[in-house]
Amino acid sequence: MKVPDSGMPEEAYWNSLFNIPAIVDWLDLKHIAGPVVEIGCGYGAFTVPVAKETPFMVHAFDIEPSMIERAEEHIRREGIENARFHLKDVVDHGTALEPESAGLVLLFNILHFDERRVLLEEAARILNRGGRIAIIHWRKDIETPRGPEIKSRPDKGMILNSIEGLDLRFDSDCRIIEPYHWGMKLVKGKKS
């Protein structure tokens, strides 16, 4: 199942809607312990800078061949070797990555659908203990130039409801990421 969207706008415009360096900084890539998995990579706006900043492999998934092609082209042009692309419907089929094999899962601008738990469950399955999920989405508190309708945009409460019973907990980091996004992190494993 493709997560509903209103179509990706032109790439340069899409990229202008984020403070990409601030978001990559927020990921704190120096402290991750394993490969990065990005579900719904789109144009690769985050795949490229993340792959540049981590020595680990970046596995980027998308359901759209045209998105995979574009993102792969950016990676090739930059001479980046630690990224692999997977054309896959992750909602219906998962990632097929090994359990407990990832250090960080990115769920960026993709959790605006009722079955979001499916992706959180898959992320929990593939994460190492102590591994993190980073979520960003469009803010609900302001008008934004793009993004799904306000009522389907997730917020922290909706995400926490969706992880009930999973081996995930809130990582005490939830913030506005100017101009139009907010972010939160989850960590795998119960507090000891």
Ligand SMILES: C[S@@+](CC[C@H](N)C(=O)[O-])C[C@H]1O[C@@H](n2cnc3c(N)ncnc32)[C@H](O)[C@@H]1O
């Ligand atoms: C709104 S875009 C966000 C792209 C990227 N994460 C970003 O923030 O720049 C959502 C992406 O998720 C992909 N997508 C939607 N449903 C998917 C699914 N079931 N499995 C994998 N990718 C999916 C879309 O093709 C699209 O590229």
